[in-house]
Amino acid sequence: MTDPTTDIDQAERIRRLQARRAASARTPRAETSRAAAGSATGGGSRSTRQRGSARPRRRHPAAATRWVLGGLSVASFFTIAGTVAVANVDTVGTTQPVTPASSAASVSTPSAATQAPTQAAIPAAAPSATTKATPPTPAAQVPHTTTRGS
């Protein structure tokens, strides 16, 4: 046998739950129209004000971390590129012992004449990490050398 008071309580609870759901479904729309009309009364919380904007957007949970990660990635990119560039200049400097003094500029814009000692210093039969690519090298081009291979 069921207790009638229990049924009443349950019906009351369901009614209250439905009313609460209906109210929460109405709230954002009402706040949006209020914000659009410029009748913000003040005293609302920050989240209420954000919800009241014309186009509510979900805030990314890791918004700050995104900025940090993006910055770290770009910094890593330039650090690695700079490191290999600097080390390559050093490598070129050490692998060109017989280059004339005027070849300092040839590091940046090498010619076929200054390239010969560099290629002679690198054994063609045993390609090491200091050579970028062995095969399709036109004679007028310079082999890219790396940083810490040797």
Next chain:
Amino acid sequence: MRSQTWWYIARSGGIVSWALASLAVIGGLQLSTRLVRRPAPAWMLDVHRFLGGLAVAFLGVHLLGLAADDFIGFGAADFLVPFVSSYKPAAVGLGVIGMYLLLAVEVTSLAMRRLPRPTWYAVHLSSYVIFAVATVHGLTAGTDRHNAVFQWACLLTAGIVLMMTLVRIWSPRRAARATPVNGSD
């Protein structure tokens, strides 16, 4: 611009893209295994997605550097067709395959809500292949393959991914998740 600058950009972009993709894989494994309890799942998911997007962006930088570099002379076929490159065809071909898989994972993740979940999940599982292929590509085709720092980074990352994958496979949460939740009525 110096003749070798594009080559430095390509190398650096490739390394950063590999690192970001590896971190995205580790983040995804952390999401599914909850091996570390501290980061909230929503935060981790956001970071995981962002890392995947960044990896794709730096993959673009890698490809841009290779395309602009006039020494190695890559053409469209070298970028798009695996194993046809004249320069280390196997190693470069693995990179091409990894590129396609990474793009597929990113596109299906962006369109996740419009796709059936099994389809998205099947494509997403290829992230393991991406990690393996990209690591082998870096260790075989990359100029920095003899760099001790890069080698140790590959070893460490592969160890972490392997360990988390084993935890993922043997995790009891998998069976619990597969159990359908029925309503009481």
